[in-house]
Amino acid sequence: MANIKLTNINKSYGSAQIIKDVSLDIKSGEFIVFVGPSGCGKSTLLRSISGLDQVTSGTLEIDNAVVNDVPPSKRGIAMVFQSYALYPHMSVFENIGFALENQGLPRAEIKKKVEAVGEMLQLTSYLTRLPKALSGGQRQRVAIGRAIVRGAKVFLFDEPLSNLDAALRVQMRMEIAKLKRDLPNTTMVYVTHDQVEAMTMADRIVVLQAGRVMQVGTPMELYENPNSVFVAGFIGSPKMNFITGLPAEKLKAKTIGVRPEHFEFSKTPTDISGTLDYTEVLGSDSFLYVSTSTGMLTVREPGRTQYKTGQKLNLKPIAEHVHRFGQDDSSLK
Amino acid sequence: MIAQVLYAFFTVVLGVGGCFGYFYGSNWLLDRTFPANANNDASAVRNLRVQANIRPWLFLGPALLLLSVYLIFPVIQTVWLSFHDRAGDQFVGLANYKWAFYDDQFRLSIFNNILWLAVVPALCTLMGLIIAVLTDRLWWGNLAKSLIFMPLAISFVGASVIWKFVYDYRGAGQQQIGILNAIVTYFGGDPQVWISLPFWNNFFLMAILVWIQTGFATVILAAALRGIPEDTLEAANIDGAGPFKIFYRIMVPQIYSTILVVWTTITVLVLKIFDIVLTMTNSQWNTSVLANLMFDWMFRGGGDFGRGAAIAIVIMVAVLPIMIWNIRQANNEQKGH
Numbered sequence: 107m108a109n110i111k112l113t114n115i116n117k118s119y120g121s122a123q124i125i126k127d128v129s130l131d132i133k134s135g136e137f138i139v140f141v142g143p144s145g146c147g148k149s150t151l152l153r154s155i156s157g158l159d160q161v162t163s164g165t166l167e168i169d170n171a172v173v174n175d176v177p178p179s180k181r182g183i184a185m186v187f188q189s190y191a192l193y194p195h196m197s198v199f200e201n202i203g204f205a206l207e208n209q210g211l212p213r214a215e216i217k218k219k220v221e222a223v224g225e226m227l228q229l230t231s232y233l234t235r236l237p238k239a240l241s242g243g244q245r246q247r248v249a250i251g252r253a254i255v256r257g258a259k260v261f262l263f264d265e266p267l268s269n270l271d272a273a274l275r276v277q278m279r280m281e282i283a284k285l286k287r288d289l290p291n292t293t294m295v296y297v298t299h300d301q302v303e304a305m306t307m308a309d310r311i312v313v314l315q316a317g318r319v320m321q322v323g324t325p326m327e328l329y330e331n332p333n334s335v336f337v338a339g340f341i342g343s344p345k346m347n348f349i350t351g352l353p354a355e356k357l358k359a360k361t362i363g364v365r366p367e368h369f370e371f372s373k374t375p376t377d378i379s380g381t382l383d384y385t386e387v388l389g390s391d392s393f394l395y396v397s398t399s400t401g402m403l404t405v406r407e408p409g410r411t412q413y414k415t416g417q418k419l420n421l422k423p424i425a426e427h428v429h430r431f432g433q434d435d436s437s438l439k
Numbered sequence: 440m441i442a443q444v445l446y447a448f449f450t451v452v453l454g455v456g457g458c459f460g461y462f463y464g465s466n467w468l469l470d471r472t473f474p475a476n477a478n479n480d481a482s483a484v485r486n487l488r489v490q491a492n493i494r495p496w497l498f499l500g501p502a503l504l505l506l507s508v509y510l511i512f513p514v515i516q517t518v519w520l521s522f523h524d525r526a527g528d529q530f531v532g533l534a535n536y537k538w539a540f541y542d543d544q545f546r547l548s549i550f551n552n553i554l555w556l557a558v559v560p561a562l563c564t565l566m567g568l569i570i571a572v573l574t575d576r577l578w579w580g581n582l583a584k585s586l587i588f589m590p591l592a593i594s595f596v597g598a599s600v601i602w603k604f605v606y607d608y609r610g611a612g613q614q615q616i617g618i619l620n621a622i623v624t625y626f627g628g629d630p631q632v633w634i635s636l637p638f639w640n641n642f643f644l645m646a647i648l649v650w651i652q653t654g655f656a657t658v659i660l661a662a663a664l665r666g667i668p669e670d671t672l673e674a675a676n677i678d679g680a681g682p683f684k685i686f687y688r689i690m691v692p693q694i695y696s697t698i699l700v701v702w703t704t705i706t707v708l709v710l711k712i713f714d715i716v717l718t719m720t721n722s723q724w725n726t727s728v729l730a731n732l733m734f735d736w737m738f739r740g741g742g743d744f745g746r747g748a749a750i751a752i753v754i755m756v757a758v759l760p761i762m763i764w765n766i767r768q769a770n771n772e773q774k775g776h
Contacts, residue, residue: 179679
């Protein structure tokens with residue numbers, strides 16, 4: 107059990123400030139996802155927690171102890187890297203057992219622990235192989251096994267699935283979610299740029315932009331009540347539509363946000379009407395791209411669509427699902 | 440003077456023009472003899488295939504010819520000489536090899552060669568590795584590496600002349616100008632004639648080659664170190680390995696094949712060591728190595744081509760397996776990446 111507490115964390119490389127005054131409370135046993143576009147500082151923040159990078163200022167606590175000056179190996183953390191970072195010259199067994207070897211555990215105990223982890227991750231028949239003889243998914247499992255075997259209180263994942271193909275990514279996403287269920291006391295911090303991973307795995311999501319925390323909340327909180335245009339646009343796929351001008355002014359907002367699934371079609375002309383430019387039919391849904399006077403809008407329809415390209419459409423946002431944003435792009439309650 | 444320059448210019452023009460002419464001309468001839476635009480398609484295809492088979496040999500031909508004349512023929516000639524007497528007239532069988540086997544100087548040279556082999560490649564590689572690791576994280580690391588690399592540009596004879604000053608000895612009462620003796624006398628010791636100290640003088644000569652070759656090892660190994668994925672080092676750090684453990688468990692194994700190539704390259708060089716010994720001691724004071732012994736027998740005191748050739752063959756046989764292994768290793772390395 108270990109909570110993580112960040113208080114006014116700043117991190118600069120030279121004159122470039124990457125992390126700007128981040129404060130965050132991560133509860134023990136929580137699955138937290140840092141999400142944000144490339145270069146938003148999410149990986150840097152994770153590396154600061156791991157100790158691979160030193161914070162410039164602020165306090166970092168793990169398990170209620172300040173760890174600013176504690177080396178990575180003494181922080182009780184384990185890290186899974188984007189590139190897996192397996193030791194190419196060591197067998198799977200040695201890879202997983204290396205941390206235990208460093209702790210000076212007797213050989214028999216290392217063997218026992220590594221084999222237990224191997225079994226848990228279905229790696230038993232691969233223990234003697236070198237990493238290069240494994241598939242991407244297996245390598246990822248070895249990297250996770252390396253973290254599990256140490257019994258670390260905190261797991262840090264740095265975009266662990268981005269090197270896998272789409273099908274494998276879905277499978278590994280499930281495996282990591284299962285791993286979290288099997289290790290309920292382990293705090294996990296997971297970095298990704300993929301909002302789908304964030305939505306599906308997180309207890310709470312931390313949305314970062316340009317080194318600042320934009321919003322913290324459960325996936326549905328962020329989906330339903332984004333506090334800014336940025337978060338609203340980042341969470342949800344396809345992206346939320348932003349409409350300015352008359353329809354927004356009518357609702358006393360600078361911008362209104364409407365998710366693609368929150369439009370109705372009207373027979374009579376509305377404030378938001380345009381022509382159907384292009385349709386994507388996915389089977390379960392259809393995405394309609396409608397070109398209007400306020401720009402291109404995306405509309406989601408369940409199943410097939412009856413509308414034809416070039417047809418004129420009158421759109422009406424469902425009132426209770428409209429998000430209003432003010433002059434500073436923050437949400438109006 | 441002018442005539443010489445003109446002569447050199449003319450030679451270059453002739454050489455380059457000759458090469459160009461050969462490649463162009465032979466190619467043209469080939470195209471003419473087996474035309475690709477023959478009357479019927481079948482023969483055109485056949486002609487193209489013949490062209491493709493012949494053309495590589497046309498281009499390789501001159502190089503192969505020069506290699507045979509300057510490399511393969513001398514080897515055969517040396518083997519032949521090693522079975523003949525001092526003038527190369529009389530066949531004597533294995534007598535030259537038998538002589539070498541019982542000769543004190545030959546045994547001493549073999550012993551010294553082994554000593555060089557044991558010390559120099561190991562020391563160069565080890566120091567190169569340490570320097571490469573230490574300079575990797577420093578902002579002035581590249582400058583340091585350049586300085587350490589520089590002696591590689593100095594010829595062995597030149598380096599020996601420099602080191603002669605380091606080891607220089609002046610008689611008692613005179614001021615010592617050699618830096619080693621200067622240091623020794625500064626600390627109250629007696630000046631020594633370093634290069635005539637039996638047995639130890641070998642190591643003073645080896646120091647010169649280590650000085651020259653460490654830069655080579657450093658540069659190659661530094662490049663290999665750069666190739667190690669940074670995150671494996673970070674993972675090891677998190678796994679609780681200390682800096683030394685990261686060095687010998689994570690870094691060294693990942694550049695192991697490069698270390699071997701560096702080691703064997705220097706080994707081959709050491710097996711052929713000649714200039715340093717000739718310049719520093721001229722094989723005196725028990726510093727002789729095989730190459731110097733060969734040189735002495737071949738070209739000094741009237742010359743004994745048979746014995747000289749026999750020693751040369753011994754050196755070649757010793758170098759060959761390491762050379763082959765080295766080339767194979769380097770090829771594997773290229774395939775691996």
